[in-house]
Amino acid sequence: LATGDVLRFVPLPFLPERGSFAMLEESRGYLFTGRFLSSLCTYEELNPVEGGDLEDVLIYTGFMAPSQDTLNRALKRINWEEVDSILPMFGNPVHSQERVKELFARLERGLLPVAFEVNDREVVLEVCNSLVAYLRDNMEASELQSFLEEFNQFAYLEDGKIVEPFVEPESLPPLILGLMYAKGINPTLIKHTIRHFYMAGIPLTI
Incomplete structure (x- = not known):
């Protein structure tokens, strides 16, 4: 950009749309993710300064991601060590590399917290x-x-x-x-x- 800032576009197909992408502002480590990595929260829970509960991000992503494989491919395109804040379209942001690392680790383990047999x-x-x-x-x-x-x-x-x-x-x-x-x-x-x-x-x- 003319300001000297560098924006890197990261393709995230099918998260949720075919042409979805994230944008990393490299100097500050801000990752703008659109609907991807948004969080499920009520108006009263919005806290853009401190962020929110990572569980809310996991729940929202569980609804949005078409499969665990699609999610894993997207996560491999993003180097969490370059990200200081995740700034989504909906819900609360995720601040600090420590919380970003924790979120990525939990997403990689799977979208649902327990194994479930739907026929039970x-x-x-x-x-x-x-x-x-x-x-x-x-x-x-x-x-x-x-x-x-x-x-x-x-x-x-x-x-x-x-x-x-x-x-x-x-x-x-x-x-x-x-x-x-x-x-x-x-x-x-x-x-x-x-x-x-x-x-x-x-x-x-x-």
């Missing part, structure tokens, strides 16, 4: 029921009733627990999330739901 019906129901219990404790009574009335089309509940799903159990997590979006549930509760399924190792798409 009982595991899915247990995870969904623990979420329903949380929602019962944290939603307004009228909002909860409206949510559960519509959710009854997907599963039979008894004493606040899913007893018999009317769809394949692995379909329940995205159905719950989609219904929460449709009902305009508090974003903090939606984020908790996404994190709840992520930490249980259940993949989602949003």
Whole structure:
């Protein structure tokens, strides 16, 4: 550039679009990543000075990256030792080489925190029921009733627990999330739901 700054463009195909790329400002170590390495956070959690929780970056990337192989190829194109700050399009930045190194290491290990067998019906129901219990404790009574009335089309509940799903159990997590979006549930509760399924190792798409 005329200012003497050097910008290096790093191709990141399919993260998330075919022509995606990141841009490294070499002298300062600022990596502008677009949607790649954005984070899942609410408005109240935005903190551009200190940054946010790396778990939020992992969750967002888990939704966006089409595969672990695609992600690994992208990470190999970026030398984390040259990066002092990751500045994404959405959510909080990641500051300091130490946190950048930790983020890259965790991404390379895999997008989901635990191995999960999606055909395990009982595991899915247990995870969904623990979420329903949380929602019962944290939603307004009228909002909860409206949510559960519509959710009854997907599963039979008894004493606040899913007893018999009317769809394949692995379909329940995205159905719950989609219904929460449709009902305009508090974003903090939606984020908790996404994190709840992520930490249980259940993949989602949003």
